[in-house]
Amino acid sequence: MATDLTRVGERARRSPGLVFTSLYHHVTDVDNLRASYAALEANKATGVDGVTKAAYGRDLDENLSDLSQRLRNLSYRPQDKRRAYIPKPGSPKGRPLGISCLEDKIVERAVKQVLEPIYETVFLDSSHGYRPEHSQHGCLAVLGRTIQQQRVSHVVEADIRGFFDTVNHEWLMKFLEHRIGDPRLLRVIRRMLKAGIMEDGLTQTTTQGTPQGSILSPLLSNVYLHYVLDLWFAKRVQPQCRGGAWLFRFADDFVACFQHSDEATQFVTDLTTRLEQFGLALALDKTRCIAFGRFARDKARRSGRKPAEFTFLGFTHYCGKTGHGYFKVKRRTGRKKFRLSLARFTEWARKSRGLLSTGQMLDAARRRILGHLQYYAVTDNTKDCETYVHHATNILFKWLNRRSQRRTYTWDSYYQALQAFGWPTARVRVDLNPCYSAAFSK
Numbered sequence: 001m002a003t004d005l006t007r008v009g010e011r012a013r014r015s016p017g018l019v020f021t022s023l024y025h026h027v028t029d030v031d032n033l034r035a036s037y038a039a040l041e042a043n044k045a046t047g048v049d050g051v052t053k054a055a056y057g058r059d060l061d062e063n064l065s066d067l068s069q070r071l072r073n074l075s076y077r078p079q080d081k082r083r084a085y086i087p088k089p090g091s092p093k094g095r096p097l098g099i100s101c102l103e104d105k106i107v108e109r110a111v112k113q114v115l116e117p118i119y120e121t122v123f124l125d126s127s128h129g130y131r132p133e134h135s136q137h138g139c140l141a142v143l144g145r146t147i148q149q150q151r152v153s154h155v156v157e158a159d160i161r162g163f164f165d166t167v168n169h170e171w172l173m174k175f176l177e178h179r180i181g182d183p184r185l186l187r188v189i190r191r192m193l194k195a196g197i198m199e200d201g202l203t204q205t206t207t208q209g210t211p212q213g214s215i216l217s218p219l220l221s222n223v224y225l226h227y228v229l230d231l232w233f234a235k236r237v238q239p240q241c242r243g244g245a246w247l248f249r250f251a252d253d254f255v256a257c258f259q260h261s262d263e264a265t266q267f268v269t270d271l272t273t274r275l276e277q278f279g280l281a282l283a284l285d286k287t288r289c290i291a292f293g294r295f296a297r298d299k300a301r302r303s304g305r306k307p308a309e310f311t312f313l314g315f316t317h318y319c320g321k322t323g324h325g326y327f328k329v330k331r332r333t334g335r336k337k338f339r340l341s342l343a344r345f346t347e348w349a350r351k352s353r354g355l356l357s358t359g360q361m362l363d364a365a366r367r368r369i370l371g372h373l374q375y376y377a378v379t380d381n382t383k384d385c386e387t388y389v390h391h392a393t394n395i396l397f398k399w400l401n402r403r404s405q406r407r408t409y410t411w412d413s414y415y416q417a418l419q420a421f422g423w424p425t426a427r428v429r430v431d432l433n434p435c436y437s438a439a440f441s442k
Contacts, residue, residue, distance in 0.1 A: 098211025
């Protein structure tokens with residue numbers, strides 16, 4: 001099956017205008033469904049039916065055979081998604097997720113395995129989110145290199161208001177039909193989009209949006225923004241600019257860089273109109289055009305002002321300089337992300353003190369801190385990472401000593417325990433130095 005899907009990707013690459021009319025048999029294939037089941041994580045949240053991976057796997061052959069049959073005769077219908085929330089800065093309720101049932105997750109992954117080889121040949125280099133061999137760090141590296149090496153003078157920091165909740169289903173289906181001509185596959189995707197959302201025992205019908213939490217949602221969102229934003233920028237915006245223009249997008253989070261201020265300002269105006277045509281809207285309070293780059297830094301310095309900064313993918317980008325005084329793009333952890341990460345760590349430590357042993361808490365805390373550093377410990381951000389490790393270490397000490405009336409640790413014994421557990425240190429784990437091409441290999 002993997003070989004067949006590889007051939008699909010090869011055909012898509014050789015024939016950019018080819019519309020695939022026979023794909024559905026890959027989705028209904030039992031071996032493909034079995035591979036999709038095997039790829040699912042066992043500890044993920046369950047849907048409205050409460051079925052876990054282990055429970056479904058007790059009669060796996062029978063369940064997959066029945067699912068394949070229902071897919072073939074088009075009687076398969078996705079169940080409602082369960083509404084859940086995760087913390088989101090600035091939102092008291094949190095970011096809404098739609099949790100699919102396990103059987104729906106199997107089908108979502110099977111559909112994704114069919115679509116992904118086709119669209120990986122279509123997506124532009126400006127798109128980095130949720131794609132094979134792409135990452136946030138890769139996007140940040142290319143952005144930093146562009147600002148460092150090109151004549152970038154202005155950056156547009158934009159935000160689409162509630163993107164995943166406002167995707168227009170009809171436009172999405174039209175976009176898919178550019179490459180997908182199998183009506184059975186399109187019908188299943190439409191049914192997935194129309195599945196309701198259950199919250200507090202009540203089901204809400206879905207007329208728009210592709211819920212976060214769905215396995216297929218990131219790919220569908222990339223398809224939508226490929227046609228709405230990426231192609232439009234490459235085919236219409238860039239050719240009309242006198243100077244350089246560059247776009248960097250990770251899912252629905254993106255920034256655009258320009259050489260000339262009037263073209264950056266015009267882009268914001270045109271972008272507002274463009275998004276409205278497809279049912280989307282800019283969050284104007286989070287969208288701004290700033291002077292940024294070596295020329296902006298020099299101009300701000302001459303007028304006695306501090307150069308503007310912008311935030312992208314959790315990092316605040318600012319105009320810095322090398323040890324020899326030359327311009328350099330630098331990054332530090334965004335304030336909101338820093339505070340949210342410490343707040344989550346504090347909440348975890350408070351709840352875990354009565355559930356885990358001392359050794360388990362130390363090991364779990366070490367892994368949590370290490371996870372933070374794996375993302376944020378990049379070039380020029382060592383100071384913020386040191387601050388994070390310092391605060392997290394103190395928070396853990398506080399809650400370990402509140403497990404009972406008797407103190408668990410003194411500071412000396414605590415530091416000995418941390419050393420025994422191999423406590424993480426704030427060293428650079430991802431080289432994003434924009435001054436050297438070797439920085440972009442990771």
